[in-house]
Amino acid sequence: MGDLVLVGPMEGTGKKAKDPVGIAGERDVAAALARLAEAQARFIGAPSGCGAQIASLKLWHAAKVSPAAPWFVEAKGSPLDQALAENAYTLVERGVWLAKARKPFALMVEGDPRLATEVHFMRSFRVNHPAAKLFGQWVGGPQGARVAGSVRGWKPSPR
DSSP states (O other), X not given: OEXXXXXXXXXXXXXXXXXXXXXXXXXXXXXXXXXXXXXTOOEEEOOTTSHHHHHHHHHHHHTTOOOOTTTEEEOSSOHHHHHHXXXXXXXXXXXXXXXXXXXXXXXXXXXXXXXXXXXXXXXXXXXXXXXXXXXXXXXXXXHHHHHHHTSTTOOOXXX
């Protein structure tokens, strides 16, 4: 399992830093998205057809919000890069956030079970190589979980 996180801009520095909409630390992603829509805070959505976009549509539906212009914009490339450039909020996969996180942006919402995403491992059915089968078993087993758990910032998703 993987997960999405909601990230956004912070105003100020140090302990006095706060996010403009007041959703930092929120555990309910639907409530946070509803507040973003109510404030018409700039939000960068994932490009059409990608997994993050499909997952985020479910989250907007849970928030009972239909995201629309002018405050909601579909990304032209990487949603996180565009959000950083435009000082906007976005939903991204945790791994993307860990790789590109930078101030004044911060993680706003995490831990809601609705943010969990499935990660699939598939091996070719044309080639029945024993190493591929062993790798799949390793990734899904305790050793694979231990390696994933050693990555900075990784947290197992709630099941």
